[in-house]
Amino acid sequence: MTNPNFADEEAPLDPAFEKVRRKMVRLLVISSSVIILGLMAVVVSIVYRVNKTPAPGAAPEETAPAARQAMTLPDGFVIQGSSISGNRILVYGTTADGSRRMLVHDIATGRTVTEIDIK
Secondary structure (H helix, E strand, C coil), X not given: CCCCCCCCCCCCCCHHHHHHHHHHHHHHHHHHHHHHHHHHHHHHHHHHHHHHCCCCCCCCCCXXXXXXXXXXXXXXXXXXXXXXXXXXXXXXXXXXXXXXXXXXXECCCCEEEEEEEEC
């Protein structure tokens, strides 16, 4: 139902008031855009940090240049075979006293990861 006290059509606004209303709408659009851009920047920075940060508890590894490395073998060690998988090298051989041993060397860190005696 319609209210008989009010006309269905609105009266045109005063030109000065219309100018103020347009200015307020323009300021509303500008401030809303700034807020939306700021929130997008915060979200992007959070996603960047999450993807960049290493997992908790993961120790940063020292890396040696892979192009030139030296692996120290025990004195009298005779290499009988070797194998590579990913960034690790397995060297199989015998020591000076005749025992068999396997050495695992990590190329990324430049260190011997483990030595396995074979009995």
